[in-house]
Structure formats: C-alpha cells, structure tokens
Amino acid sequence: MIEIKNLNKIYLKGKKNMVHALNNINLKIDDRETVAIIGESGAGKSTLLHIMSCIDNFDGEYYLDNIDINKLSESKKSKLRSSKIGIVLQDFALIDDFTVFENVMTPLYFNKKIKDKKGSVMRALKKTGIASLKSKKVSQLSGGQKQRVAISRALVTSPEYIFADEPTGSLDSKTSDEIIKMLFELNSNGITIVIVTHNLEIANQCHHIIEIKDGNIIKDICS
Numbered sequence: 776m777i778e779i780k781n782l783n784k785i786y787l788k789g790k791k792n793m794v795h796a797l798n799n800i801n802l803k804i805d806d807r808e809t810v811a812i813i814g815e816s817g818a819g820k821s822t823l824l825h826i827m828s829c830i831d832n833f834d835g836e837y838y839l840d841n842i843d844i845n846k847l848s849e850s851k852k853s854k855l856r857s858s859k860i861g862i863v864l865q866d867f868a869l870i871d872d873f874t875v876f877e878n879v880m881t882p883l884y885f886n887k888k889i890k891d892k893k894g895s896v897m898r899a900l901k902k903t904g905i906a907s908l909k910s911k912k913v914s915q916l917s918g919g920q921k922q923r924v925a926i927s928r929a930l931v932t933s934p935e936y937i938f939a940d941e942p943t944g945s946l947d948s949k950t951s952d953e954i955i956k957m958l959f960e961l962n963s964n965g966i967t968i969v970i971v972t973h974n975l976e977i978a979n980q981c982h983h984i985i986e987i988k989d990g991n992i993i994k995d996i997c998s
C-alpha cells in the first residue's frame with residue numbers, strides 16, 4: 776500500500792528560481808490497484824512518479840508498505856527499489872549497444888537475493904513474449920519491442936509495484952494496446968501498476984485516476 780501525506784517537491788532552477796512542482800499532495804493507493812496519473816504537460820506527473828519510485832527526494836511523508844521512505848538511507852532505498860519496485864521510464868531508457876538479455880540483466884548485477892539470474896531474465900522475457908529476441912541488440916528493435924524489453928527489465932526482480940512513465944507515449948495505437956494489455960495482465964497477477972499517461976482511454980481502464988494540475992491533485996477517483 777502507498778500512503779502519501781503533505782508531500783511537496785521544490786526544484787531549484789539556478790540560485791534564485793524555485794519551481795514548486797508538487798504542492799501538499801495527499802493520496803492512498805491500495806495493493807493490486809491500477810492507477811493512472813493524468814494532467815497537462817508540466818503538471819507534476821513525472822515528478823510524482825519518480826518520488827513514488829524512490830528515485831527522487833521530497834519533503835513530507837511517503838509510506839510504501841508502511842516503510843517511511845524519508846527515513847531510509849540511500850543504500851536502504853536502493854535495496855527497497857530492487858526488491859519491491861519496477862520502473863519503466865519515458866523513452867525506454869535502454870542501453871542500445873547491449874543485447875535484450877544484457878539490458879534485462881542490469882537490475883540484477885548488484886542483487887544478492889536472486890541467485891538464478893539467467894533464469895530470472897528468461898522468465899521475464901517469456902512473460903513479455905520476447906524470449907526469441909534475447910540475443911538481439913536493442914538498437915535493432917522496434918518501439919514496441921523496446922518497450923517490452925523495458926517492461927521485462929522492470930519485472931526481472933519480481934516487483935510488487937510497477938511505475939511506468941508514459942509507457943505508450945511513442946508507440947502506434949495497436950502496439951500501445953498490446954503494451955497496456957500486458958501491464959493489466961501483470962496487474963491481474965498481483966502487481967500494483969501506476970501509469971503516467973496523457974491517454975484518457977488508458978486512464979479510464981484503471982481502477983483509480985489521479986489528476987494533477989499545477990502540482991495539485993484536482994481529482995482522485997476510485998471505481
């Protein structure tokens with residue numbers, strides 16, 4: 776479960792300018808929900824997703840499964856990320872010169888808990904339907920295939936949460952439908968999915984829609 780209380784994020788631009796990207800955010804996300812974060816460009820969606828993914832700092836309170844994130848050291852946060860969280864960033868964030876297999880292996884290099892690393896990579900690639908592409912370089916793949924690699928990489932540590940930033944942003948509508956279907960299948964297997972999206976059709980398929988405007992939550996609807 777996710778619980779956020781009075782969370783603020785201020786970016787400093789240069790020495791004088793402050794951007795109040797998130798303003799007193801309060802929200803709850805239950806286990807096994809699908810959540811869409813929507814809002815105009817610059818609203819603060821990615822900032823919120825990065826904070827939930829434990830890759831960005833903030834002021835306020837954030838509890839992930841009752842763990843007080845602001846009390847964790849960087850190394851404990853990184854351990855928590857590698858055990859509970861899968862992240863799918865905008866534009867895939869893959870290493871083009873690595874193979875599919877090597878890209879999906881990257882979160883496991885420093886993971887001491889998972890012993891059968893090769894097996895874990897292959898299981899993640901099978902779940903996303905790209906096991907046959909394992910030896911291909913990412914630079915040779917289509918956008919949809921790259922997104923499947925990014926989702927496999929997020930899955931390889933068997934996370935409880937997947938945070939995806941515009942996972943269909945650069946894909947055609949057919950491929951986009953396939954990727955969303957895959958994320959929903961993962962949800963039906965028990966993973967909580969949080970998606971930042973501009974696409975209202977995708978948002979309307981989610982259990983929970985959070986709309987942000989100018990750093991404020993203006994709607995928080997659970998179906």
Ligand SMILES: Nc1ncnc2c1ncn2[C@@H]1O[C@H](COP(=O)(O)OP(=O)(O)OP(=O)(O)O)[C@@H](O)[C@H]1O
Pocket residue numbers: 786787788794796814815816817818819820821822823
């Ligand atoms: N590293 C940063 N330094 C300074 N300002 C930032 C930084 N990252 C984001 N911002 C600012 O914070 C605000 C929220 O940005 P954010 O990227 O979270 O919006 P968004 O809703 O995800 O936008 P988009 O839909 O265009 O991706 C914007 O005003 C943005 O310019």
